[in-house]
Structure formats: structure tokens, C-alpha cells
Amino acid sequence: MATADDAMPSRLTEKPSWLISQTSMHAHRLLVDRLATAGSHGYHYRLLAALQEFGPASQARLGRRTGIDRSDVVAALNDLAGRGMVERAHDPADRRRNIITITPAGTAHFQRLDGILAVVQDDLLAPLSLAERQLLIGMLTRVLEHHNSK
Amino acid sequence: MATADDAMPSRLTEKPSWLISQTSMHAHRLLVDRLATAGSHGYHYRLLAALQEFGPASQARLGRRTGIDRSDVVAALNDLAGRGMVERAHDPADRRRNIITITPAGTAHFQRLDGILAVVQDDLLAPLSLAERQLLIGMLTRVLEHHNSK
């Protein structure tokens, strides 16, 4: 009494937005679970990625880069700093800013997380061929560009 | 000082899971905003859709159909019932159950919401051709089936 009986409304399963959000939820769960295994949250990965790719930056800029709110950046960085993955220093040139630098430990941890992410993606898109994945990426990128630029 | 300077890390923008979650966020925001305009939340739409398509059902079954937790179903139904869109009745045949029935007002409201959703989808996938949209739907559906069945 808990199987064929409980079909989803097709009004939902037909809608692209529903499909996308469902897929997103799967991805999100896969990711969060495995990041948690590594003792990290989504914000941590994003911040470390930004630091890794662009080097030291102020908190505000990190927020802009990663799409994380200033206030949330504070908490996440507290966390990362407390675990020695990141260092806060006052900017001598502009005393409003904190300059955030990733430490070697942070870099190492980031690479671990990045490996996890790679596995998750592969898991997520398992049923798609390589060509299809690229198609998908292309379409989603176009959708995003459209909405970001307008 | 807030534009070219604040690029996203490619480590993120490259990942399908990131693209998907970003797209999902856009869709979600479009949807939530417009649903809020109509004074409804996501749960409301889902529940009304299930009732509309399958007719009266117990709360537990509604939860299974829509993927909403039993406990959250309670709250959402309280809301809908309070607005006269849904009626709770004790099931004479099984006194554990409440039988939920959609009212004419509920049906009308659902159709309003459904119209909103249609617009949102179109908005979301604007940059994609019809063929592409179907391709996208097909791929996402396959991905979801894969993860649901395993």
C-alpha cells in the first residue's frame, strides 16, 4: 500500500521547472552528504574555490564572487579560520577590509572537496553519455546567461 | 567596482551540479515570487495539484504523492482549509484517516496557480528552442528515473 498507489501528479512531472528542481535536490543531497563526511558545508567549498582560483581577497569581494551574502561569509570564514584553512589579516591600505588568504591546509582540504565534487557529478549524470552531458551543460549555461544578463 | 572584478570561480561554473542548482534557484525564485503574489507557497500548489488530479485522499497519501513530509502536509492543509480551498473530513471507514477534498474555490485557485507556473516555465527556458526544451526534459527525466529507481 505504498507503491503504485502513490504516483506523482503529472501536472508536476511534466514541468521543466519541477524536473530541474528535483534534479537539483538530488544533486544537493548527494553533495551535502558527502561534504558533511568531509566535515564541510557548501559555503566552505565555494569560498575555498574562490580563494584558490583568484587568490586573497576581501570578504565583500568573496561574497560577490561566490554569491554568498556578506553576513554568511563572516560565519563561514570564522569556521574556516578556526580550522586553520584560511587567515584573516587587516588590510593596511584600507582599514575597512579584511584580507583573506588560503593556507596550505586550506588548499589541501579544497582539493579533497574538489575530488568529492567530481565524483558527485559523475554519479548524478551517470545515465547520460558524454555528448549529452555537454549538451546539457551548454543549454543550462545559456539559460543562466540569459537570466543573469537581463 | 562591482562588475568585471567579481567573476565566479570556474571550478564552480564548470560543474553540472552547480549549473543545475543555479538554474533551479532561478526557477525557484521566479516561481516563489509569483506564487507569493497569488498568496500561495510551493506546498500549496503541489497539494492542490495532487487533489485535482487524483481526487480526495488521506493526508498520508497526499504526502507520498507530493513528496512532502507528513508533518508539513498538516500545516499546509491547515492553511488551505482555513482559506476554504480544501475540506477535512474524518474517514468513517478508517478513523485514523482524514479525507481531504478540494473545493470549487480550491480548484479555481489551483488553475490560477497553474497558469502562473506555465508562464514561469516559459520565462525560464526562454533562450531554448522547442526541440531543445524537449531534449532537456528527456535528459532530466532519465537522470531522475535513474536515481529514483536505484
Place this chain on the structure above:
DNA sequence: GGCCAACGTTGGCCCGGCCAACGGTAGCAA
């Protein structure tokens, strides 16, 4: 008669996205 399962309900947790407000600081212009 007893045991287990399902039901509705309450209350709580977490994550992620957001906003308002504050004191401190920088920059620019009158």
C-alpha cells in the same frame, strides 16, 4: 487478546538565501 503498522499532529533541527542595522572607514565635493 496482543502486537505491529499506519495515521495525524506537535515540536524541533539544519541548510541556504536574504535583509536591516550598526559602527567604522574611505573618498569625494562643496
Place this chain on the structure above:
DNA sequence: TTGCTACCGTTGGCCGGGCCAACGTTGGCC
């Protein structure tokens, strides 16, 4: 110089959505 404006970090709070644990009630079944 004095202001005004904008930015910065930080605190505290809100909401939506997905979950889980527990309880008392009720049914089904051995």
C-alpha cells in the same frame, strides 16, 4: 575642513523547504 555618500565587517533575525522523533489513536492480523 566639513560634510555626504558609499563601502566594509559583523550581529541578529526571517523565511522556505526538507527532514526526523515522538506521541496517542486506530486498524489489521496472527
